Amino acid sequence: MEVGQLQRSFVEYMASLFREISAFAFVFVVILDLSALELMYFAVLIQKGFLDAQFSQLQQLQDDSNPDFVVEVVSLFFEDSERLINDLTMALDQPNVDFKQVDAHVHQLKGSSSSVGAQRVKNCCVPFRNCCEEQNTETCLRCLQQIKQEYLLVKNKLQTLFELEQQIVAAGGAIPMVQ
Amino acid sequence: MNLGVGSVVKTMSGASCSVSWKSGGSDKVPDQFPAGLRVLVVDDDPTCLRILEKMLRNCHYEVTKSNRAELALSMLRENRNGFDIVISDVHMPDMDGFKLLEHVGLEMDLPVIMMSADDSKDVVMKGVTHGACDYLIKPVRIEALKNIWQHVIRKKKHEWKDKDFDQSTSMEDGDQQQKPPEDVDYSSSANEGNWKSSKRRKEEEDETEERDDLSTSKKPRVVWSVELHQQFVQAVNQLGIDKAVPKKILELMNVPGLTRENVASHLQKYRLYLRRLSGVSQHQNGLNNSFMGHPEATYGTMTSFNGLELQALAATGQLPAQSLATLQAAALGRSATKSAISMPLDQRNLFSFENPKLRFSEGQQQLNNSNKQINLLHGIPTTMEPKQLADLHQSSQSFVAMNMQGHARMQQNNALLMHMSQQQQQSSRAQMLNETNNGQVSLPPLSMSQPAAVLSRNSIVDNVRGPVYNPVPQTSSMVDFSLNQTTELQNNSFPLVSSNSGMSTLTSKRLLQEEVNSDIKGSRGFPPGYDIFEELHQQKTQDWGLPNVGSTFGTSDHSNMPGTLDVSPSMLVQQGISSMKKNGQNGNSLMGGSQLNLFSGGNLLTVKAEQLPDTSYQNTFFPEQFGQDDLMSALLKQQESVGQVETEFGFDGYSPLDNHPV
Numbered sequence: 001m002e003v004g005q006l007q008r009s010f011v012e013y014m015a016s017l018f019r020e021i022s023a024f025a026f027v028f029v030v031i032l033d034l035s036a037l038e039l040m041y042f043a044v045l046i047q048k049g050f051l052d053a054q055f056s057q058l059q060q061l062q063d064d065s066n067p068d069f070v071v072e073v074v075s076l077f078f079e080d081s082e083r084l085i086n087d088l089t090m091a092l093d094q095p096n097v098d099f100k101q102v103d104a105h106v107h108q109l110k111g112s113s114s115s116v117g118a119q120r121v122k123n124c125c126v127p128f129r130n131c132c133e134e135q136n137t138e139t140c141l142r143c144l145q146q147i148k149q150e151y152l153l154v155k156n157k158l159q160t161l162f163e164l165e166q167q168i169v170a171a172g173g174a175i176p177m178v179q
Numbered sequence: 180m181n182l183g184v185g186s187v188v189k190t191m192s193g194a195s196c197s198v199s200w201k202s203g204g205s206d207k208v209p210d211q212f213p214a215g216l217r218v219l220v221v222d223d224d225p226t227c228l229r230i231l232e233k234m235l236r237n238c239h240y241e242v243t244k245s246n247r248a249e250l251a252l253s254m255l256r257e258n259r260n261g262f263d264i265v266i267s268d269v270h271m272p273d274m275d276g277f278k279l280l281e282h283v284g285l286e287m288d289l290p291v292i293m294m295s296a297d298d299s300k301d302v303v304m305k306g307v308t309h310g311a312c313d314y315l316i317k318p319v320r321i322e323a324l325k326n327i328w329q330h331v332i333r334k335k336k337h338e339w340k341d342k343d344f345d346q347s348t349s350m351e352d353g354d355q356q357q358k359p360p361e362d363v364d365y366s367s368s369a370n371e372g373n374w375k376s377s378k379r380r381k382e383e384e385d386e387t388e389e390r391d392d393l394s395t396s397k398k399p400r401v402v403w404s405v406e407l408h409q410q411f412v413q414a415v416n417q418l419g420i421d422k423a424v425p426k427k428i429l430e431l432m433n434v435p436g437l438t439r440e441n442v443a444s445h446l447q448k449y450r451l452y453l454r455r456l457s458g459v460s461q462h463q464n465g466l467n468n469s470f471m472g473h474p475e476a477t478y479g480t481m482t483s484f485n486g487l488e489l490q491a492l493a494a495t496g497q498l499p500a501q502s503l504a505t506l507q508a509a510a511l512g513r514s515a516t517k518s519a520i521s522m523p524l525d526q527r528n529l530f531s532f533e534n535p536k537l538r539f540s541e542g543q544q545q546l547n548n549s550n551k552q553i554n555l556l557h558g559i560p561t562t563m564e565p566k567q568l569a570d571l572h573q574s575s576q577s578f579v580a581m582n583m584q585g586h587a588r589m590q591q592n593n594a595l596l597m598h599m600s601q602q603q604q605q606s607s608r609a610q611m612l613n614e615t616n617n618g619q620v621s622l623p624p625l626s627m628s629q630p631a632a633v634l635s636r637n638s639i640v641d642n643v644r645g646p647v648y649n650p651v652p653q654t655s656s657m658v659d660f661s662l663n664q665t666t667e668l669q670n671n672s673f674p675l676v677s678s679n680s681g682m683s684t685l686t687s688k689r690l691l692q693e694e695v696n697s698d699i700k701g702s703r704g705f706p707p708g709y710d711i712f713e714e715l716h717q718q719k720t721q722d723w724g725l726p727n728v729g730s731t732f733g734t735s736d737h738s739n740m741p742g743t744l745d746v747s748p749s750m751l752v753q754q755g756i757s758s759m760k761k762n763g764q765n766g767n768s769l770m771g772g773s774q775l776n777l778f779s780g781g782n783l784l785t786v787k788a789e790q791l792p793d794t795s796y797q798n799t800f801f802p803e804q805f806g807q808d809d810l811m812s813a814l815l816k817q818q819e820s821v822g823q824v825e826t827e828f829g830f831d832g833y834s835p836l837d838n839h840p841v
Contacts, residue, residue: 057318061233061321073230076229077226080226104270107270107296108224108270111227111268111295112224112226115226115230115317116226
């Protein structure tokens with residue numbers, strides 16, 4: 001099949017894809033290579049709510065003096081979140097649950113997830129705090145389970161995104177002119 | 180960078196210089212202002228801390244960050260004039276943000292901005308009443324940080340005016356014409372005529388007596404060290420809170436170089452602080468519990484002590500100063516739980532006349548009052564009715580003194596806590612970073628500056644933007660991948676393949692990719708390529724019930740290997756990428772209005788709230804199987820996934836690329 005036709009089909013496919021997904025219209029770059037793929041992946045992440053506008057803010061902060069800023073911050077976020085989730089697990093495992101402590105942890109998780117733009121994780125924190133107020137261990141455990149799930153999901157997505165970016169740069173940077 | 184817990188990092192933006200514009204008495208600010216504003220950021224959340232630091236540096240501020248409040252406080256004390264403004268989180272494990280706020284206000288008189296993910300009204304109100312000059316809700320945007328310099332200016336203005344006023348007061352005759360600051364404070368709180376007049380008489384006496392003492396030159400900024408404050412508190416206690424007037428306090432303290440004005444303003448703050456203390460004793464104080472251990476046993480007896488007794492004890496040497504501090508600190512820390520019992524009456528009183536005080540100060544228009552209001556906002560007492568304050572339980576006053584003296588203790592604990600947590604954090608951090616950075620491969624600089632070449636096709640035309648398009652000559656060939664030009668590509672597979680075309684020619688690249696992929700964690704399931712298509716696939720099968728996708732991959736035979744791949748696509752891609760990298764951040768400024776601008780790996784994605792004209796694309800994508808195939812295979816080659824191929828595309832049997840001849 002002719003490449004041009006292929007490209008057309010691809011564009012049409014992507015266009016229909018995004019139209020089906022939401023009412024927003026996307027204008028996307030159809031540089032038909034990894035960049036486009038990464039871009040579209042990122043757009044899907046945004047659309048599905050894994051990431052929000054705050055993440056874009058982070059990307060805009062990245063510059064030549066801090067070329068790995070986003071990765072750095074996200075790594076900090078991973079580390080912090082995993083620690084908090086562990087603390088939460090332990091705290092809810094106690095015979096007498098210290099709900100104030102649990103609430104403090106959730107609050108911090110909410111802060112850090114909102115700062116990196118991990119929207120779904122942040123959204124899980126709100127009902128969690130309500131459960132803490134009600135001092136209901138069972139509902140808290142359920143919330144914790146959800147947070148764990150959402151966290152693992154967003155971690156996966158972000159890692160995928162970063163690896164894509166890595167490969168783009170690797171592709172662009174490593175290949176000399178070849179004949 | 181590896182930031183261990185308890186460390187302090189000072190960073191400067193490239194363009195900033197350390198501009199000292201703390202010179203008193205001048206309304207002018209340096210030209211570079213607000214660049215070089217010295218900001219201290221305190222937050223225990225490392226993610227937020229890092230983000231804030233970067234944002235502030237982007238604003239050309241000079242940033243010092245700390246994840247420990249105590250550390251930040253000691254830094255501030257060591258270098259009183261080293262900072263212009265403090266930004267602090269509300270919820271911190273080692274010290275409550277409001278406590279830090281109080282300390283900073285009391286000791287250093289710097290503007291403090293509070294921030295939190297908590298946007299509930301009462302917390303914000305707490306910030307206001309404690310004297311924060313602003314309250315930011317997380318996630319903090321850079322726009323919010325750009326204007327923080329206003330708080331510094333505002334504060335300075337009030338300080339200068341206050342000082343000016345003090346001087347003019349001292350030089351003029353007459354009783355009623357000008358009100359010294361403390362006078363207004365006293366009156367502002369009470370609103371009682373009788374008391375007011377009697378108080379004023381008293382104050383005026385003091386004033387006339389001291390007028391001669393005052394110098395006409397600008398007074399240097401007084402540093403209220405812990406020791407100085409201790410002396411102050413002793414003097415106040417000795418005099419009795421109702422009789423503690425600045426002049427007498429000054430005499431008792433007997434500190435050379437200290438002026439009545441200094442004492443007066445400090446007294447205001449102190450009184451408000453006391454009030455604050457009783458008022459918020461319901462809430463948990465954030466003092467470090469590590470130095471509670473000792474006084475636990477003695478706390479029970481604390482509540483019956485009043486400040487004078489304590490001081491007396493200390494004086495007689497029965498309570499050494501150290502343990503006094505500890506006791507007081509513990510008592511203060513525990514006041515949250517126990518003081519409520521010990522002084523219920525006082526709290527009621529405090530609350531009852533706290534409100535009128537606030538109301539009154541709101542109503543006042545005079546500069547003095549706005550000054551007082553600022554003092555008020557510091558969480559420091561401005562109400563100076565001796566009668567009413569006499570109701571203040573002595574123990575609460577002593578608790579405050581304890582708090583001051585507890586500082587020494589806090590600092591001692593810093594090092595220990597820092598050390599412990601530092602060790603723990605660093606090891607976990609190093610591990611994490613290794614994990615996420617895929618160990619072996621160091622991330623090359625990822626340029627954000629790849630403007631998008633926008634393809635237009637049929638109904639998607641409307642969103643083409645000229646500047647974004649960026650038709651640089653080098654990219655034009657790249658852009659020529661567009662629909663109309665197919666001559667460049669001489670192979671059958673998608674140009675997506677192009678990025679891996681190097682594989683056909685460079686084993687080194689393959690190695691690189693292998694390295695990249697070798698650290699793919701098992702927990703991740705399947706490699707990125709599949710992940711992406713999983714995302715897309717989910718949508719597709721949902722909406723269009725496309726059956727093709729799964730089957731195509733299963734049958735893909737990779738006959739469309741890029742063996743026939745011409746060099747040109749890859750060349751073009753390289754050129755495209757490298758030139759787009761050069762093209763800076765043009766795209767950034769172009770996107771505005773109601774659009775969500777997304778940068779991803781340097782490409783620009785604009786999401787507009789528009790509708791695409793309806794075209795029925797339902798079942799027309801990749802009517803030919805191999806279209807999807809090509810895309811998939813291209814992706815597969817790039818990924819060089821090794822064995823981790825559980826996909827919903829039924830791809831079990833797929834073997835990695837390196838088994839295929841290239």
